[in-house]
Amino acid sequence: xxxxYGLGALKGLIVTLRYLFRKPFTVEYPDEKLVPNPRxxxxxxxxxxxxxxxxxxxxxxxxxxxxxxxxxxxxRPDIGNLYAIDRFDIxxxxxxxxxxxxxxxxxxxxxxxxDFERATKTRDGLVIHKEDLVTGAxxxxxxxxxxxxxxxxxxxxxxxxxxxxxWSL
Amino acid sequence: MPLNTEPxxxxxxxxxxxxxxxxxxxxxxxxxxxxxxxPVMGYMHRGSEKLAEERTYxxxxxxxxxxxWLSGMSNNLAYVRTVEKLSDVxxxxxxxxxxxxxxxxxxxxxxxxxLGFLINDLGAFATPLMYMFREREKILDxxxxxxxxxITFSYMRIGGISHDLPxxxxxxxxxxxxxxxKHIDEYDELLTKNEIIQTRAKGQGLLSAQNAVDFGVxxxxxxxxxxKWDLRKSDPYEVYDRFEFDIPVGDHGDNYxxxxxxxxxxxxxxxxxxxxxxxxxxxxxxxxxxFFVHPPAGEAYSHIEAPKGHLGFYIVSDxxxxxxxxxxxxxxxxNLGALASMIIGSKLADVVVTFGSLDTILGExxx
Numbered sequence: 001x002x003x004x005y006g007l008g009a010l011k012g013l014i015v016t017l018r019y020l021f022r023k024p025f026t027v028e029y030p031d032e033k034l035v036p037n038p039r040x041x042x043x044x045x046x047x048x049x050x051x052x053x054x055x056x057x058x059x060x061x062x063x064x065x066x067x068x069x070x071x072x073x074x075x076r077p078d079i080g081n082l083y084a085i086d087r088f089d090i091x092x093x094x095x096x097x098x099x100x101x102x103x104x105x106x107x108x109x110x111x112x113x114x115d116f117e118r119a120t121k122t123r124d125g126l127v128i129h130k131e132d133l134v135t136g137a138x139x140x141x142x143x144x145x146x147x148x149x150x151x152x153x154x155x156x157x158x159x160x161x162x163x164x165x166x167w168s169l
Numbered sequence: 170m171p172l173n174t175e176p177x178x179x180x181x182x183x184x185x186x187x188x189x190x191x192x193x194x195x196x197x198x199x200x201x202x203x204x205x206x207x208p209v210m211g212y213m214h215r216g217s218e219k220l221a222e223e224r225t226y227x228x229x230x231x232x233x234x235x236x237x238w239l240s241g242m243s244n245n246l247a248y249v250r251t252v253e254k255l256s257d258v259x260x261x262x263x264x265x266x267x268x269x270x271x272x273x274x275x276x277x278x279x280x281x282x283x284l285g286f287l288i289n290d291l292g293a294f295a296t297p298l299m300y301m302f303r304e305r306e307k308i309l310d311x312x313x314x315x316x317x318x319x320i321t322f323s324y325m326r327i328g329g330i331s332h333d334l335p336x337x338x339x340x341x342x343x344x345x346x347x348x349x350x351k352h353i354d355e356y357d358e359l360l361t362k363n364e365i366i367q368t369r370a371k372g373q374g375l376l377s378a379q380n381a382v383d384f385g386v387x388x389x390x391x392x393x394x395x396x397k398w399d400l401r402k403s404d405p406y407e408v409y410d411r412f413e414f415d416i417p418v419g420d421h422g423d424n425y426x427x428x429x430x431x432x433x434x435x436x437x438x439x440x441x442x443x444x445x446x447x448x449x450x451x452x453x454x455x456x457x458x459x460f461f462v463h464p465p466a467g468e469a470y471s472h473i474e475a476p477k478g479h480l481g482f483y484i485v486s487d488x489x490x491x492x493x494x495x496x497x498x499x500x501x502x503x504n505l506g507a508l509a510s511m512i513i514g515s516k517l518a519d520v521v522v523t524f525g526s527l528d529t530i531l532g533e534x535x536x
Contacts, residue, residue, distance in 0.1 A: 008361075008363045008364050039313070097318065100323070
């Protein structure tokens, strides 16, 4: 115990006083943004239509079953027979961003994105449709994609399907 | 002439700022003194055990993150260890070291929050809590480097971990391990000798060693009562038998001891991390386990020393891709059983402090 009452509290106050003269640890968010780590599991997805075979591995791996895929068989002169993707919807309103779908995809078609500012006014707005994925920014993160780690890709510039995947069609 | 008064019933909660989650405490009050107390749980029941029965073994990892949301890594580890025991998987050594590092980081973060909110409940509004949030933030940054998430990690996999360490992780961890003792000293200077904390916390919420053992209390709460029992020493899992560390033990089992034990445990965790960093071998981080695991029919129980106490999983497999039963022995739920015996006879203002010192997370209580 201290020799007289209040000395311990006074010592504590000196600690807090020291912080007056230090640079704050926090940043002022909307003006200044922290850069997420390269493996960051953001609030968005990156999807390459030409890499996707519609096999549904991601939908099977999803713990919540929120990925909806509709395909029909067709053929293309440059590739041959394939399944065309009619729908590829991810309901991010229920998604918990565990990245199990990313791990399951054998063709590197789906990636986590690093966007985290996707607030909307309706629940339906949180569903990422195929059209959004096709036109969306192609800024994948390194989550379960060691080739991006080897490239030291940090998410600055957009990648096309040949750069992002491990092998190309 | 004595006043003839009826005891009154007081509902503390379900929404009370000091609870991590939704928890109700029915108190029978005689003036300001607690005569009887009954914890009422179940407001946060999400059916994790039932949900686990219709998910594959890999998918259940995502459910375990949400049990005790301040220590997702420990929950992951307890679960995957049970499945590994069930299906006889050998985990590569490097993966075991990385698991130990991440779990010990998680323990520091969890204890930071436990202390921060305990001090907050004691009335030191937000200043120590914000200091501890800052250190937790650094840990979450490190863990984000590992797995890309900050709270719901899903980092462990059956047979290893999902990602190897990134290149920049070990230098960043070294920086953290060098800085953190200074911050713990700072908490020490700020709080341990503080007269207000001493008068409020010493001798309050007494839990004797015998009572603690009888109630099945585990973790820092048990050690604060003077029982030297830590699964990392008494039933070593992963590679804990290769590290040297002490188990801090309290004397009286009051709120102050529970605070003190957690503060010391943070230092011990740092010791383990720095030893693990030096010993970490190269090699694989994941055993050859399929995405859809089929353990043989049977049952397994395995437990670890989570930040709150013994976290155990009991899994019954029928040989399919999802378990037949998944029972979670959550430390917070069992520790909460001792709460009533600790607060009867004390004043209402101390109830909140005692509850805070137990470090209960309601997501884990109700599951």
